[in-house]
Amino acid sequence: MTDTTPKISSIEKVCHDNECGEKIAALSPEQRELFKRFTFCPYCAAExxxxxxxxxxxxxxxxxxxxPWCGVKFDSSLDE
Ligand SMILES: [Zn+2]
Ligand SMILES: [Zn+2]
Structure with missing residues (x-):
C-alpha cells in the first residue's frame, strides 16, 4: 500500500544544551508555545x-x- 498523504509535524525550537533541553521539555504546553517565539535560550542565553x-x-x-530531511509537512503555527 502506498500512502501519499504527507505526514504533518511541526518545527520545534530547542537549545543545544542538553540540560536546557530537559528544562524546556518540562514546560507546560502554554509555555512551550511562547518558547517558539524566543530567539535566545532563557536558561543559558545561547541562540x-x-x-x-x-x-x-x-x-x-x-x-x-x-x-528538507524527512519530507514531513509542517503546520503553520510559527507564521502569523
Ligand atoms: Zn540553553
Ligand atoms: Zn524532518
Missing part, C-alpha cells in the same frame, strides 16, 4: 535552534513548509 519534530534534524529557516 535557540530550530529542529524538525519528526526527525530531530536542524533546520535553518522558520518559513519552511516541508522538512
Amino acid at each position: 535557540l535552534i530550530l529542529i524538525c519534530e519528526n526527525c530531530r534534524e536542524q533546520l535553518n529557516g522558520t518559513d519552511f513548509r516541508y522538512c
